Amino acid sequence: MNAIESYVEELAAELRGPARVKARMVQEIRDGLADTAAARVEAGLPPEEAVRDAVREFGTPAEVAPSCQRELTLAQTRHTAFALLATVPALLGCWHLAWTVGRDQGIPPSQTAQLLATIAGTAAVVGFAALLITRRLSVPDRLPLIMAWTGTAASIAMPLTTIALATALPLADNWPLLLIIAAGTAAAHSALANSAKTCRECAEQAR
Template identity: 55%
Template sequence: MSGAGRRADPVEEYAAALAAALRGPARAKARMVEEMRDGLADAAEAHTRQGAPRRRAVDLAVREFGTVDEVAPSCQRELTVAQTRHTARTVALSAPLLIVCWYLLLAVGDGPGRELPGPARLLAVQLAGVAAVAALIALVTLAATGPLARRLPVPRGLPLAVAWTGTTAGVAMVLATLTLAIASPSAGNWPLITFACGLTAVAHGMVAASARMCRVCART
């Protein structure tokens, strides 16, 4: 029989179906699927050694492990927590860095004749405050989903809350930097503005992508 006509290995079929059903950080998801595949393969091999045909051995192993529909919810819960931590970590690391950049932009623009317009300064400060609050929420989330989670259950709505916190922080990052860049053409600090804009673009991309996946996980 040709390779195209041969049936796929049932263990690989199981692993592929499980991978398709899960959402979360790529590395954590790949590691989880690999562990399930290896465990199922070992269980099937044990039944094969006892005389069961290959397909029958896999069926028996699946009964022990549970079908994809049965094991996917528990696996997804674990991946959702992992993605929540990933999003929180991204916000906690990027927001303070950008706040420092914004502070430097404000400080450099304080020279005579180079003051930023009052509304622009106020908006930048308010957006920096939003980013600071987001970073604080992210740190609390990391604590709540770390060792503490072994004693206390992770709140059901936490992943979605962190996802929207990340989205809000990402928008604040972009708006604050654009405000400073547009409002300070005469500040003479374009190298710093360019650096801040570049850093913001990278941070926003990371935070936005992680927050988007966190929303997907929370709703899966």
């Protein structure tokens, strides 16, 4: 069955998308080819010829990859939308707490931080809309790329917002709160930026 392994490795190298979904897809293809080849062997074909027949019937990796990539791109679009909804609201709550603390300390709100937070919040709304749209049978071709750049914009706004807040609040009085926000921001930025990057790669691959 080495030919089957070579086939799925070549196919996997062509695909971009969520690792878990991609692994499951590749495994299903591997199992399908193995089952088809086994049926050919039972019908009397030599093993090597049975594998070649199974692969020829399924199609070359270049022929199969586009349909697989479309499915992975849709999955990655949803993954990025989920990442937005999982990270942005939590950070908005942390930022709001920081603004409340600053107001209680007589520090005026940072307009820059508010603008950046608005960008992140708007991105979360777009992510929610994307989740609703991807429930449809027909998904706009540009949606994955829109989702990718929306996620990228939000991931950039996250650390900038936190920096703007940190520079406005006195560190000596607020370092525990700022430390928590900074740690949350770093984790959220990493998760969202990576997801958005993969989504962008998927959108480009699916063209």
